[in-house]
Amino acid sequence: xxxxxxxxxxxxxxxxxxxxxxxxxxxxxxxxxxxxxxxxxxxxxxxxxxxxxxxxxxxxxxxxxxxxxxxxxxxxxxxxxxxxxxxxxxxxxxxxxxxxxxxxxxxxxxxxxxxxxxxxxxxxxxxxxxxxxxxxxxxxxxx
Amino acid sequence: xxxxxxxxxxxxxxxxxxxxxxxxxxxxxxxxxxxxxxxxxxxxxxxxxxxxxxxxxxxxxxxxxxxxxxxxxxxxxxxxxxxxxxxxxxxxxxxxxxxxxxxxxxxxxxxxxxxxxxxxxxxxxxxxxxxxxxxxxxxxxxxxxxxxxxxxxxxxxxxxxxxxxxxxxxxxxxxxxxxxxxxxxxxxxxxxxxxxxxxxxxxxxxxxxxxxxxxxxxxxxxxxxxxxxxxxxxxxxxxxxxxxxxxxxxxxxxxxxxxxxxxxxxxxxxxxxxxxxxxxxxxxxxxxxxxxxxxxxxxxxxxxxxxxxxxxxxxxxxxxxxxxxxxxxxxxxxxxxxxxxxxxxxxxxxxxxxxxxxxxxxxxxxxxxxxxxxxxxxxxxxxxxxxxxxxxxxxxxxxxxxxxxxxxxxxxxxxxxxxxxxxxxxxxxxxxxxxxxxxxxxxxxxxxxxxxxxxxxxxxxxxxxxxxxxxxxxxxxxxxxxxxxxxxxxxxxxxxxxxxxxxxxxxxxxxxxxxxxxxxxxxxxxxxxxxxxxxxxxxxxxxxxxxxxxxxxxxxxxxxxxxxxxxxxxxxxxxxxxxxxxxxxxxxxxxxxxxxxxxxxxxxxxxxxxxxxxxxxxxxxxxxxxxxxxxxxxxxxxxxxxxxxxxxxxxxxxxxxxxxxxxxxxxxxxxxxxxxxxxxxxxxxxxxxxxxxxxxxxxxxxxxxxxxxxxxxxxxxxxxxxxxxxxxxxxxxxxxxxxxxxxxxxxxxxxxxxxxxxxxxxxxxxxxxxx
Numbered sequence: 001x002x003x004x005x006x007x008x009x010x011x012x013x014x015x016x017x018x019x020x021x022x023x024x025x026x027x028x029x030x031x032x033x034x035x036x037x038x039x040x041x042x043x044x045x046x047x048x049x050x051x052x053x054x055x056x057x058x059x060x061x062x063x064x065x066x067x068x069x070x071x072x073x074x075x076x077x078x079x080x081x082x083x084x085x086x087x088x089x090x091x092x093x094x095x096x097x098x099x100x101x102x103x104x105x106x107x108x109x110x111x112x113x114x115x116x117x118x119x120x121x122x123x124x125x126x127x128x129x130x131x132x133x134x135x136x137x138x139x140x141x142x143x
Numbered sequence: 144x145x146x147x148x149x150x151x152x153x154x155x156x157x158x159x160x161x162x163x164x165x166x167x168x169x170x171x172x173x174x175x176x177x178x179x180x181x182x183x184x185x186x187x188x189x190x191x192x193x194x195x196x197x198x199x200x201x202x203x204x205x206x207x208x209x210x211x212x213x214x215x216x217x218x219x220x221x222x223x224x225x226x227x228x229x230x231x232x233x234x235x236x237x238x239x240x241x242x243x244x245x246x247x248x249x250x251x252x253x254x255x256x257x258x259x260x261x262x263x264x265x266x267x268x269x270x271x272x273x274x275x276x277x278x279x280x281x282x283x284x285x286x287x288x289x290x291x292x293x294x295x296x297x298x299x300x301x302x303x304x305x306x307x308x309x310x311x312x313x314x315x316x317x318x319x320x321x322x323x324x325x326x327x328x329x330x331x332x333x334x335x336x337x338x339x340x341x342x343x344x345x346x347x348x349x350x351x352x353x354x355x356x357x358x359x360x361x362x363x364x365x366x367x368x369x370x371x372x373x374x375x376x377x378x379x380x381x382x383x384x385x386x387x388x389x390x391x392x393x394x395x396x397x398x399x400x401x402x403x404x405x406x407x408x409x410x411x412x413x414x415x416x417x418x419x420x421x422x423x424x425x426x427x428x429x430x431x432x433x434x435x436x437x438x439x440x441x442x443x444x445x446x447x448x449x450x451x452x453x454x455x456x457x458x459x460x461x462x463x464x465x466x467x468x469x470x471x472x473x474x475x476x477x478x479x480x481x482x483x484x485x486x487x488x489x490x491x492x493x494x495x496x497x498x499x500x501x502x503x504x505x506x507x508x509x510x511x512x513x514x515x516x517x518x519x520x521x522x523x524x525x526x527x528x529x530x531x532x533x534x535x536x537x538x539x540x541x542x543x544x545x546x547x548x549x550x551x552x553x554x555x556x557x558x559x560x561x562x563x564x565x566x567x568x569x570x571x572x573x574x575x576x577x578x579x580x581x582x583x584x585x586x587x588x589x590x591x592x593x594x595x596x597x598x599x600x601x602x603x604x605x606x607x608x609x610x611x612x613x614x615x616x617x618x619x620x621x622x623x624x625x626x627x628x629x630x631x632x633x634x635x636x637x638x639x640x641x642x643x644x645x646x647x648x649x650x651x652x653x654x655x656x657x658x659x660x661x662x663x664x665x666x667x668x669x670x671x672x673x674x675x676x677x678x679x680x681x682x683x684x685x686x687x688x689x690x691x692x693x694x695x696x697x698x699x700x701x702x703x704x705x706x707x708x709x710x711x712x713x714x715x716x717x718x719x720x721x722x723x724x725x726x727x728x729x730x731x732x733x734x735x736x737x738x739x740x741x742x743x744x745x746x747x748x749x750x751x752x753x754x755x756x757x758x759x760x761x762x763x764x765x766x767x768x769x770x771x772x773x774x775x776x777x778x779x780x781x782x783x784x785x786x787x788x789x790x791x792x793x794x795x796x797x798x799x800x801x802x803x804x805x806x807x808x809x810x811x812x813x814x815x816x817x818x819x820x821x822x823x824x825x826x827x828x829x830x831x832x833x834x835x836x837x838x839x840x841x842x843x844x845x846x847x848x849x850x851x852x853x854x855x856x857x858x859x860x861x862x863x864x865x866x867x868x869x870x871x872x873x874x875x876x877x878x879x880x881x882x883x884x885x886x887x888x889x890x891x892x893x894x895x896x897x898x899x900x901x902x903x904x905x906x907x908x909x910x911x912x913x914x
Contacts, residue, residue, distance in 0.1 A: 042487060043149060046157040047315040048375045048460050050307040050488045052214040053150050055467045061707070084149035118758040130593030 009135070010101040011067075012092050014122075019063040020108060023070025024140040034077045036099050037067050038092065045086040057082055058130045085136045089125035096132060103133040145238070153378045155385045161457060162372045163395025167322060168454030169244075170365025170401050170513075172447040173251035176417040176425075177511060182358030183349040184342045184409040185370045187402055188715045189358030190365070194398030194566060195317045199560040200526045202550040203533050205387035208373040210536070210546035212336030212382035215468025216374035216461070217525050222472055222805050224532030227601030228590050233525045234469040234884050236579075237370075237588035237698050241462040241522030242496055244367055246293070246503035249300070249454040249516040253293030254420035255447040260292075287450040289420060290508040297504055300455045301497030304463075307488035307897075318449050323400075329427065330403055332439070337410040341820075344413060347874050360570035364515040365401060368454065369394050374461040419511070423447055459496055466492040474590070487881035513578070520579030527564040530557035539607035543713070548659040573840050599633060626631040634662025637733040639669050639724045643695035647703045647741055648774035652767075652893075653737040654705040655776075659798040662734065662789040663709040666700070667727050668692045675793040706802070740894075762898040765791055769894040775860035776803050782810040782852050782864060783829060789865040791895040793833035796863055800835075807838035814846040849887075856888040863893045 009030055019037075026035060039060035040111060050094030053058075061125045062105060064080040081099075096104055104126065127134060153161075179186045209221040214736040217237055222230025241854060278288050280395070286294070348354070369390045372379075379385050408417060408426050418425040423443050431439030470480040481489040507513050532556050536544045551557040568576060608623040636653040640646045648667075653664045670688050692714040700710050717723040728736045780798050799805040809830055813822040822842045830838050842852035856862055 014487075017484060034609070036869065039148065042580060043152050044315075046154065046313065047159060048153070048457065048488075049378065050304055050463070050493075051482060052375070052377060052464050052579055054377055055464075055480065056482060056491060058471075059487075065707070082147055086152075087391055143638050 023067040025137040047068040047134040158389035164367025164453040165457040168450035176419040176422040179414040196908040208591035209548040210377035242499040243518035245458040248291040252296040252451040253289040256292035332405040363519040365479035387548040474594040516575035530561040579818040654708040768894040780859035
């Protein structure tokens with residue numbers, strides 16, 4: 001199934017598993033589109049971060065590799081972008097605006113309420129604040 | 144705001160807050176009691192002397208920090224400067240030092256927590272009532288209520304960092320401002336309770352003047368915060384300006400605070416009766432008596448909790464940064480530096496550091512002094528090494544070393560810093576020195592057993608010694624050799640670039656080779672300047688060249704598809720571009736050099752001064768010379784007649800096929816049709832031997848090698864040609880290349896030359912010198 005109405009979509013990824021699952025899910029779904037995989041380095045905005053910036057940039061590059069490995073065929077172009085911001089959801093929306101993305105695409109992470117509480121539930125904030133379509137894809141199960 | 148500005152979001156105030164917040168917790172809230180008992184009222188001098196030692200080192204840290212604003216701070220500088228052996232010592236030393244310091248801060252926190260909660264009991268069924276912070280006896284291990292409080296605090300601090308609970312910039316600065324506010328009120332109110340008679344009751348130095356320096360050894364832990372600013376140097380805005388101001392400024396500010404407050408304390412309570420675990424609360428009880436009462440005491444106690452907590456917190460963060468920097472150099476395993484998938488924190492590093500902190504609290508927490516001094520010993524060893532690294536960077540003429548801030552009175556300042564740091568260790572007790580040194584020895588063993596085989600990072604010092612092995616004493620050279628890392632060094636493709644605007648193709652090509660070997664590309668912009676232009680380091684002219692070049696190279700790097708291969712960019716200014724190509728290859732221990740050939744490149748003009756044969760007959764590594772007519776790699780022609788250089792052509796062809804999906808055609812020229820079958824057999828075998836079974840085979844029977852290549856070239860986009868005899872490069876330089884074909888064909892040509900076995904052997908055994 002391809003969804004050819006999109007020319008540019010933004011795909012936020014957060015962890016290695018996420019990158020793999022999302023890579024599978026978006027494969028050959030966006031024909032001829034530009035897929036921008038984005039990782040947000042969360043900043044404390046004036047206090048030392050828990051993990052160094054360089055460390056998370058390296059981490060992000062690893063995620064992009066995983067994403068590309070899992071992304072199969074299709075005529076889509078993949079681009080990567082590391083973004084920085086104190087609020088992950090807000091930063092994603094800013095990047096989407098900057099890249100003129102028509103949609104933000106992600107696969108639900110299946111996190112427990114407890115973890116969402118600890119990490120601030122980016123997905124919910126994104127849904128509440130979004131100014132453009134957000135496409136939620138199912139996990140690929142027929143491997 | 145640009146990404147750069149967003150990534151670097153620590154301004155001067157935040158950086159100062161980190162420095163002050165880390166330091167103030169220990170010095171003023173925990174140590175005055177113990178230290179005053181040891182040194183008498185002259186303990187103020189102990190604090191001042193400690194501050195001066197910290198200040199001298201702060202200058203050195205500032206210079207190195209502005210030259211390399213990188214995660215890891217001291218470890219990073221020492222590893223770059225003195226190599227991975229000392230890097231291991233400083234990394235482990237800093238890490239353990241921070242763990243000791245954190246344990247110490249937690250104990251301080253525990254003391255105040257106990258004060259706050261003393262008498263609070265928890266009713267439990269069956270048992271009756273239990274203190275909220277009970278003492279526990281576990282076999283030989285006795286945990287006091289303070290230790291229990293400290294353990295609790297440690298678990299919370301580590302947990303918070305493990306989860307990465309969000310701390311916003313405002314909070315950190317607000318805490319420090321609040322602290323400074325409370326301390327100011329404390330000082331003003333305290334001034335009225337100050338009595339000079341209390342200070343001089345037993346004379347200023349009742350414990351003797353000889354007690355002052357041991358006092359300094361004890362309180363030095365109060366100054367360990369400034370170097371934390373350096374470990375987060377990568378996140379600082381405008382580090383060239385803010386880093387030195389924050390480091391030197393925070394030392395100066397806490398020095399003043401310590402002196403005033405400790406001075407007041409010994410004038411309020413006799414030096415030998417100040418509480419050893421919660422001095423500030425005790426003093427607060429006296430000075431606030433009658434005016435602010437409970438509020439004053441409670442706010443001081445809360446301030447103490449905040450201060451010790453922020454010290455512990457900053458130390459745990461800093462140790463994760465050091466772990467990361469060590470992991471990047473492969474001195475510790477990458478496993479330790481994994482990022483948590485949900486929390487985005489270096490959770491393993493934090494957990495391990497946390498376990499050590501808890502262990503130190505439980506095992507050594509009953510003696511505050513041991514924790515404080517062990518932390519100081521380890522940090523002092525690191526500070527001593529920092530000063531040595533600074534001198535090495537200055538003296539070894541490291542081209543990349545360009546600090547914005549330079550220490551005054553060089554070389555006196557670093558020498559002084561080195562001497563004072565080691566000197567202060569002398570005033571520690573045997574147990575702390577032994578504890579500290581056992582970690583140093585542990586680090587050396589760790590380097591020998593584990594890291595030496597993994598890391599490939601050499602320091603400026605060993606490069607300096609090994610590159611001058613003729614002039615320096617044998618002992619130094621062999622010592623440098625022994626300490627050198629033996630790790631499999633990374634595959635490196637060096638690209639000498641003359642004009643960054645036109646060399647994008649070269650960079651792409653180099654990336655293909657690097658990618659195939661999991662290696663890196665090092666693009667070196669060689670700027671040739673006339674002999675009259677001096678190459679003096681740091682002159683305005685050189686700096687200008689350097690800045691322009693960096694900008695150009697950065698642009699090329701961005702516009703080139705380098706397949707996610709790490710591309711390192713640097714600039715070299717030289718009088719002799721051609722020689723420089725070889726020097727760079729040798730210095731960088733390149734595996735391959737990919738260079739362009741043709742007009743516009745200084746080396747194409749061939750103004751080499753040294754005998755050409757010496758240069759080009761003795762290649763330091765594989766050389767690939769690209770005659771650029773556009774990089775199209777879809778149809779690649781490999782003419783071959785066997786031989787070592789065609790091995791290299793085959794290798795390159797394989798990379799192009801594997802990485803870019805190029806179609807390969809092998810070409811072999813024979814005399815007449817009757818040899819065609821034999822030719823085909825040869826090519827099939829050759830292809831199989833070189834992993835090119837899938838390549839198309841083309842036999843030319845005209846007997847005219849050059850004609851054959853020219854003919855086949857029309858259907859191909861790139862020709863890879865091995866040098867059939869030695870000295871391809873030297874003939875290129877002389878302009879007497881036998882292959883007119885290079886000029887006649889219309890597609891790009893990549894010429895490959897592999898060093899002769901003779902020069903490889905010579906390279907290995909270092910016999911190359913003075914031929």
